[in-house]
Amino acid sequence: MxxxxxxxxxxxxxxxxxxxxxxxxxxxxxxxxxxxxxxxxxxxxxxxxxxxxxxxxxxxxxxxxxxxxxxxxxxxxxxxAKVRKKEDEAGLVDGKQLVRAPMPGRILKILVSEGERVRKKQSLVIVEAMKMEHEIKSALDGIVKKVNFKENQMVDTEEPIMELEEEK
Amino acid sequence: MFKKILIANRGEIAVRIIRACKEIGIETVAVYSDVDKKALHVQLADEAYLLGPAPPLESYLNIDKIIQATKKSKAEAIHPGYGFLAENYLFSKRCEDEKITFIGPNSKALRLVGDKLESRNTMTQAKIPIIPGMKMKGGSLKDFEEQAEKIGYPVMLKASAGGGGKGMRIIHSKEELKSSVEAGMREAKSAFGDESVYLEKCIERPRHIEFQVLADNYGNAAHLFERECSIQRRHQKIIEETPSTAVTPELRTEMGKTAVKVIQTANYNNAGTVEFLLDEKGKYYFLEVNARIQVEHPITEMVTGVDLVKSQIRIANCEKLPFKQEELSQRGHAIECRIYAEDPENDFLPSFGKVLFIKEPSGPGIRNDSGLYSGIEVTMHYDPILAKLICWGENRESARRKAIQALSDYAILGIKTQVNYLKDLLSHQEFVDGNTRTDFIPKNMSEWKEKRSREKLRETALIAGAIQSMEKTSPKGKMVKATGFDPWISLGRWEIGA
Structure with a gap:
């Protein structure tokens, strides 16, 4: 076989x-x-x-x-084995970056708003699980295109919390 | 002796306490939240009461609900375990008012040592060496900035009500101050219900040495030697050992005496741990009293032969301390590894889900304290600690080797744990040499990756998988399906004929 x-x-x-x-x-x-x-x-x-x-x-x-x-x-x-929409090396899909939840948890704080310009390594959102806070930082210089969650909402692993567009 | 005790906790520590009660012959009452219906502590206890939804404030931190369950079950005493309400003096006071015995210190002592700032001030008066820092909690951001300048960066932010690393942060510069103070306050608020934080001098490259003390209700106290807990990740201890490689017999005697003095100065009774930092020059500073049974208590039990949880219960029952200081000694060496539901390859993010299968290691000198079983669901609501592996050997090297071997035999399938990370840490030359300081992990483990050769084992896994698939397709196959758990377990609590 x-x-x-x-x-x-x-x-x-x-x-x-x-x-x-x-x-x-x-x-x-x-x-x-x-x-x-x-x-x-x-x-x-x-x-x-x-x-x-x-x-x-x-x-x-x-x-x-x-x-x-x-x-x-x-x-x-x-x-x-499931296949996800192909991301390039920088994790970009069609020039946009999806900021995904690294684990299931609660959105504690959203530190940026739509249209805001962000720098690389700037903190974007704080997710809380098991009483620990985890800061998610930007991987690029860019603009916040879309925020999919509100504070206090629950988020699952890999769910896109927000979309960033790279600044050229 | 008490006839019935309620355990106001969950997980491995609730299981540990239930076992101690059963051995003495005391009936046990468990409490639980919605998501813990099938937890091991609920299964093991004689009675169990639902507190409410998963969030701690609606369940394990809810004083009214716990008191209600205690009255309903007619339990005479409450053991709070560690975390949750263990160091909440309002809870201990409430128990006193309700004529329920709180298995822990009296509420006045608990209030004093729980307030890190107040206890710092009291201990200064008793001439106990303390770390230089703020004498009052910080108010405005400007206040923190001024104090930090005065103490000198780097400074350590701490929760006044806290312990266990919650709310704690090292701040290197003024730029980091605002976000660190805010995050520390939030964490302190959610962990302890009190957002007060303060700053103290950051002692560089210290060792974390703590002394276990037992004190009865008649003023007798003795220490049960030290535990070294320098191996920490984000201020969270992960490996503890006793004795410490840094403590000489002379230093042990001196620090032990200081620890007993701290306990007596605070009029403290029951089990408590006096934490110290030991700097590179061998100078030690009082840090705080942990007014509870501690996560790492088993290593002390392994080398002294004293059961600390039973001692707590007996002291709460107004029995005298059954030994004098000079009757206690340390035998051999013990190491504890904390198993967390974390993914070490992905920045130690918590890992949840069903534990499909678990096989704990066993053998001489190996102890497992855990609340796990095959089929249990690990949820995001509570601390990620799953289990503790404690290994005893006649000396440090034999305990270390035993721990590495036991970790290799520890199978937890379905969720991620940091077992392999612990194995590599214990194998690190600096650990072998006993060079354990609180910067051990950033210094030696920050580049950690799964690096052992998995090639051969990968092949074995593939062969096992393929044979299993083949057998499944065959009607006369050796086995049908390897399910993650036994259906009897998922039935939960049931009674025949009910």
Missing amino acids: EFEFNLEDKLYKISIEKKGDTYFVDLGNSKREVEFQVISSNCFSLTIDGHNQTVYIAEAENKRFIFVQGEQFVIQEKEA
Whole structure:
């Protein structure tokens, strides 16, 4: 069987064949022989080319969280990985920058208003979560085109709080 | 002894207190907010009362609602834990008026030590060394500017009612003053309900050394040695250890005596922690008294063998201190790592969501204090502390190695934590050498990135994922679906036949 997984923004192709109790795994650049035991619904024991590894696994929506020797990995099957509107290197979409909430929280203070000119590193908005305040600063010199929120409103991760237009 | 105690807190500390009560044979009452219906402290307690919506002012900080729950449950005492109402003298006073035992200091002592400014003044009179700074809270911005000039930049902004780093900021210049004072006041207001802030001299590169003290209601007091809490991020402690690598036996005796004197000067009873800053020349300054059980109390328990929470309950029950100073000693070394719901790769922003799966490390000398279980929802309403990992070893190096190994065995899936960051911090040569000062993190960890070689492990993760997917498609597959949690847990509180 063939699988395609998205992991850390890279796509990996894996093919597996099962013969008896052994899985023959082809990762493209390497081939492995694997024995596999289910310890519990969240815990597998793998023997990869003779080496034992205990793996913890949990699933939510389309994501699979996998813990291997102190490291956590998140994999998604190819079709589940969503694509966001392409941003260029400076995070600009069509010459505008969206100032996104870095985490869910409450908009504590909006420090600029529409039409205002802002400097790079100027504080734009303060978001509060878990009793801590987080200041979001401007990444560019520009003008505030649009403010999508009011103070005290709740905001979710990645939601655009405001739009800035770069000053040329 | 009390028959029933209400725990006015949540999370790992509520769980810790419930366990102590159960061991003594005291019934426990939990209180909770809407979002904590399924929290571990609610599951473990004998009774539980809903306080109200998630915001602390409508639940865990609401004195009336907590007193109501106490009366309804007929609990005789309240343990406040840390944070929330723990150091609120109005709450302690209210308990006194209502004839409910507050497990903590008397309200007068609590008021004194809770007012950082007033306690600074009292301690000056008792000849306790304090940090130079303002003797009164700041009013206007001009007032702050003048005081800052007088003390000399950099200055430290502190909340008069505060602790735990809330409202605290280093101010390097006049330009930073306005926004820092405003933000500090807002944070102080939301954390303590009091926006008073003041400035003191910023001691450069200090160590944060604190002494645990227990004092009974009859004037007996003893200290249980120091804890070093210099490893802090944004004034928030993340790793604590005892003994401190900087404290010699002579200094320990001297600081311990000073700590006991601070407690007695304040007429303080029950458990308290006297915080000091130790500068590069080995000079120490009294900082404040933390009038509560502290987050880092377990390391003291590990090296002294004294259960601090049970001691608090016994002292509140008017029992005498069961030991004298000379009967106490430190054995071995203990390190605590605080596990926070934060993403260290993304500027430590809080991470919320469902903990799909958790496996805590175990083994000799490893202690987990946590309120977590597979399936619990971590919400944005409260402090991001999830759990504490405490490791004991016969010496510092063995405790350090044990902590690193235990962190490697700590699986928390579904939300981000800073476990790997802690591992790298403990592995840092400066930490190994015991060069721990409050600037440790900006100096040694600011460039931190996930840097260990994940290549091989990534492959293992992919193989595990692929085999799981394959087994899922097969009708005779070894397993059907790895769910994030056990359905029995999500059922919450229930009774058979109810």
